[in-house]
Amino acid sequence: xxxxxxxxxxxxxxxxxxxxxxxxxxxAKKLPFSTNSYEFYFYKKGKKAVIYIRILDYHPGILKxxxxxxEEMIKxxxxx
Numbered sequence: 001x002x003x004x005x006x007x008x009x010x011x012x013x014x015x016x017x018x019x020x021x022x023x024x025x026x027x028a029k030k031l032p033f034s035t036n037s038y039e040f041y042f043y044k045k046g047k048k049a050v051i052y053i054r055i056l057d058y059h060p061g062i063l064k065x066x067x068x069x070x071e072e073m074i075k076x077x078x079x080x
Contacts, residue, residue: 024052033073038063042077049077 011021028043037057043050053063 020055024054028052031073031076033069033076035063040073051077
C-alpha cells in the first residue's frame with residue numbers, strides 16, 4: 001500500500017467564477033522551466049521533494065515533455 005503523502009494529488013478545481021485551490025506551499029521555488037500555460041514549482045522538506053505544476057490556462061490541454069527536458073529538470077533539481 002502506497003503512503004498517502006507519496007501519491008500524486010491535486011487541489012480542488014476552479015471554475016469560471018473562482019480560481020482553483022492553490023496547494024503550492026509558500027516556500028516552493030518557481031523553476032525556470034515554464035510555458036505560456038504551465039509553471040513548475042519545486043518544494044523540498046527534509047528528504048521529501050515534490051514538483052507542483054500550475055496550469056495558467058483555463059482550457060484543459062496536453063503537456064508534452066521531451067525526455068531530454070525531463071532529464072535536464074532532474075539534473076537541475078539534483079544540483080548537478
